[in-house]
Structures are given as C-alpha cells and as structure tokens.
Amino acid sequence: MLSIAIQKSGRLFEDSVALLRDAGITFGSSPNRTLRTHASNFPLEIIFLRDDDIPEYVEGNVVDAGIVGENVILEKQKTVRCVERLGFGACKLSIAIPKSVAFNGKSSLENLRIATCYPRILENYLLEHNLRADIHEISGAVEIAPSLGLADAIFDIVGTGSTLLANGLKEVETVLQSEALLIANPQLPPAKLEILERLMFRIQANRNAKSNRYILMNVPNDRIEKVISIIPGMKSPTILPLAIEGWSSLHSVVPETIFWDVLEQLKAAGAEGILVIPIERMIL
Ligand code: ATP
Ligand code: ZN
Numbered sequence: 001m002l003s004i005a006i007q008k009s010g011r012l013f014e015d016s017v018a019l020l021r022d023a024g025i026t027f028g029s030s031p032n033r034t035l036r037t038h039a040s041n042f043p044l045e046i047i048f049l050r051d052d053d054i055p056e057y058v059e060g061n062v063v064d065a066g067i068v069g070e071n072v073i074l075e076k077q078k079t080v081r082c083v084e085r086l087g088f089g090a091c092k093l094s095i096a097i098p099k100s101v102a103f104n105g106k107s108s109l110e111n112l113r114i115a116t117c118y119p120r121i122l123e124n125y126l127l128e129h130n131l132r133a134d135i136h137e138i139s140g141a142v143e144i145a146p147s148l149g150l151a152d153a154i155f156d157i158v159g160t161g162s163t164l165l166a167n168g169l170k171e172v173e174t175v176l177q178s179e180a181l182l183i184a185n186p187q188l189p190p191a192k193l194e195i196l197e198r199l200m201f202r203i204q205a206n207r208n209a210k211s212n213r214y215i216l217m218n219v220p221n222d223r224i225e226k227v228i229s230i231i232p233g234m235k236s237p238t239i240l241p242l243a244i245e246g247w248s249s250l251h252s253v254v255p256e257t258i259f260w261d262v263l264e265q266l267k268a269a270g271a272e273g274i275l276v277i278p279i280e281r282m283i284l
Helices: 013-022 051-057 068-076 118-126 162-164 191-212 221-230 256-268
Strands: 002-007 036-038 044-049 066-068 081-085 091-100 113-116 135-138 153-158 168-176 180-182 212-220 238-241 247-255 272-278
Touching: 002 013, 002 051, 002 191, 044 051, 051 066, 051 068, 051 180, 066 068, 068 118, 068 162, 068 168, 068 180, 081 118, 081 191, 113 118, 118 135, 118 168, 153 168, 168 272, 180 191, 191 212, 212 221, 212 256, 221 247, 247 256
Parallel strands: 002 044, 002 066, 113 135, 113 153
Antiparallel strands: 036 044, 066 180, 081 180, 091 153, 091 168, 212 247, 212 272, 238 247
C-alpha cells in the first residue's frame, strides 16, 4: 500500500483528485467527512492535508508521496524526491513595489524592507543576486503591507495581477514559475516504489494522450513521401491501401502543440479527408 497526501481544500484539490481519478483510481473524496480514504481498485491510501504540511510529512515518512506546489516545497526546504511535474497549479512568485516608485533594475531592491510568506525563497534569490534587503516575514495579506507602512515591497504569488493592482502595486521581478509536483520520500521500500511506478505509468499515459492527437487522412500514392516528411510521427505512420486505385489511408500521431501547422501543410501537400481524433491513453 502506498499513501499519498493531497490538499484537503484549495486550489490544488480538484486537479489532484482528477489526476488520480483519470489514472483509473476509484475513491471517495469528501475530505470534510474523512481525512483519509482507501482506493477501492488500487493499493493507494489518500490523505487530505493542508498543503503546507505535505513536504514535512513526506520527508518524515508519515506519508509516502504527496502533491504540492513547487513554491511550498522550495520554501519548506525538506528533503523529498520530485517525481513528476504535473502541469496544474501554475503560478509565479514575484517581487512588487508601489506603482509610484521608480524601478531601475534589481539594484533598486537594495536595502528595501520586503514583506513575504516565502522568506526562504526570497533569501535565496537575494543571495544569488548579491542583494541585501530586509525580509519581513508575515503569514498572509501580504499585499497590504506597503500601504500600512510595514514594508517597501512585497514578494508573493501573483495570479492575474488584479490583487496587486487593487493595492497600488506593480510587479517588478519574477523569481519563480511554480506548478504542482508529485513528490515522494527518497527512501521508499521496493514494494512501495513499484506502486509509485504503476501510478506514474498511468499518469504519463494520460499526459501523453492529452498532448497528442491521432490523425487519419487519404493521400494520393505519389504524395505519400511528401506527406510522411511533414508528420513527426511516433515511429513511422501506418499506410493502408484504399479501395480506390492510387490512394492510401495514412494514420499517425501528431503533438498537440504543432498540430494546426501540420494540418495546413498536409492539406497543401495533397492530403484529403483529414480526421483528427483525441487519444484516450498513450503508452510510449
Ligand atoms: P491550505 O489551506 O492547504 O494551506 P493555501 O491557502 O495555502 O491552502 P491555496 O490558495 O489553495 O493554498 O493554493 C495552493 C497552491 O496553489 C499554492 O501554494 C500554489 O502552488 C498554487 N497556486 C496556483 N495559482 C495560485 C494563485 N493564483 N494564488 C495562490 N496559489 C496559487
Ligand atoms: Zn497553505
């Protein structure tokens, strides 16, 4: 049995539950009633915690694995293994100053009082850039610190930037681009590692499927070579003869990111009846 901690409620909760569900894992998820639950069809126990506690519990072997923001992992400075970047919970951590104050590069941060909930990440950033500043640790409502006269600047998570704007602040330096990570205790016994690998296999199959499309098209035989040169396929495309003389059906997989460009090129190269189909699972 492997145990995994996910956020009890908050921004990572729904995506974390969906990640496990999409991996075919069935469990009850109402953390209001119970803080731990067993999957019914996979050797996994799911534990619902505050995100801030997850790195410590993973390091201390209280749970085997967890899903938590990179910002929290870096701040807590616990020894955990990062197994996978999960692609959700994206946010950035930035330094912001009052709109009315001029900013002339990083040296403008010198000797400022900076309020933050992330003192360690900020400290590392300042050290890295050889800057001295006075870090003022607070536990929330960081954005109002400058207007209260508590600080000259803040270092915090910036979502859309509307909170900054509402508090008369402007973003001047991005320090970290964060997303949710799957982390694990670095010393899991082999039986638990094997379960983690099974889980990873499923997560990766889903991610590959989401980032690719299956594509089918009819191609005149004399254009096949040209068409193949356009498709950056998995291995080589499948080519099947059509009932009509001189034509073939060609199947391949195309990455989501370039798929519109590829479609245009295929059409120009003489492909017809192009069908694009979502992939449910993809194992490389
Ligand atoms: P908890 O009660 O579990 O301590 P929290 O209030 O610390 O929750 P949330 O606001 O739910 O945390 O955010 C959880 C994580 O979501 C953050 O640590 C960060 O990694 C990520 N995140 C993504 N976008 C944002 C955003 N706009 N603001 C804050 N966090 C964000
Ligand atoms: Zn938290």
